[in-house]
Amino acid sequence: MLRGRPPLRLLDFALGVDGCAPGGQRDHDAADESAEGPGRRPTRAAGAPPVLDVDALRAGYGDVTVLRGVSFEVGPGEIVALVGANGAGKTTTLRTISGLLRPTGGAVRFVGERIDGLPTHEIVGRGLLQVPEGRKIFPSLSVQENLELGSYLPAAKARRAERLAQVLALFPILAERRRQPAGTLSGGEQQMLAIGRSLMGGPRLLMLDEPSLGLAPRVVDRIFEVIDRIRAQEIPVLLVEQNVHRSLALADRAYVLEQGAVTLSGRGAELAARDEVRRAYLGLSRDNDRITSSDATG
Ligand SMILES: Nc1ncnc2c1ncn2[C@@H]1O[C@H](COP(=O)(O)OP(=O)(O)OP(=O)(O)O)[C@@H](O)[C@H]1O
Ligand SMILES: [Mg+2]
Secondary structure, eight states: OOOSOOOHHHHHHHHTOSSOOOOOOOOTTTTOOOOOSSOOOOOOOSSSOOSEEEEEEEEEETTEEEEEEEEEEEOTTOEEEEEOOTTSSHHHHHHHHTTSSOOSEEEEEETTEEOTTSOHHHHHHTTEEEEOTTOOOOTTSBHHHHHHHTTOSHHHHTTHHHHHHHHHHHOHHHHHTTTSBGGGSOHHHHHHHHHHHHHHTOOSEEEEESTTTTOOHHHHHHHHHHHHHHHHTTOOEEEEESOHHHHHHHOSEEEEEETTEEEEEEEHHHHHHSHHHIIIIIHHHHHHHHHHHHTOOO
């Protein structure tokens, strides 16, 4: 059992920070620039306000601008997929929303409040949690200790036992292996552990970066099933995937990101039927499936 609040570095590691300081504080009022750029306002079912509202977000690395005005929103209980080719800026988008990268323009609102420019731990504290690409579990800690790391903030800690029971019920394989070092898990089990750790924090929205990458087809099925069950628990999901075929089939709505801007958006099934999406991404997705199934670790 881990006691006390782990140093922020642990959290940063879990979030996939590579020697990169969390986004610095900045003046919120000053950051309230008008929305512009190529991002498109999509249609979402009218009604409740969005949980996550990304508005003309700009960010990059050093002098290189990667996000050139990305706009999209995630509504209550929705799975929204963000799809696009390698290097389109999907991971950069998630890292900027999480505060790991400092935005250079635009706005991010989470349950109605500006969060762009806030440090990562505050964003996490508000319930916006990211499962990073590559899982970032702690191999020498046990499965249970890894899960407990997801609930180190006081509010989550108070509900640790209850959430642990829920996560272990969602992933029975983790219950079987809870005392085992996490490094001994298969790739698919490690992905489940990474998702479970985020659920321990009691997310109000979960962002997943390439959860199916490198996994065998049957394990991919399981991961997509779990994402569906997370939606059933009323936790909205922002899903980043190169497996365009599967993510469009699962998502309520989706956005296509190309070179740092949203170029298409719509309901998942509608996008999957569009010629330009089929040509550009669905062929690619099948190819990915073939490659990943022979390279599977799950
Ligand atoms: N730490 C970094 N320093 C400099 N450039 C970076 C860094 N990380 C990403 N980039 C560049 O930013 C662009 C977008 O990268 P990003 O990782 O966001 O793409 P992605 O859509 O997630 O791609 P993939 O599907 O391969 O994961 C790429 O051109 C990439 O080379
Ligand atoms: Mg990526």
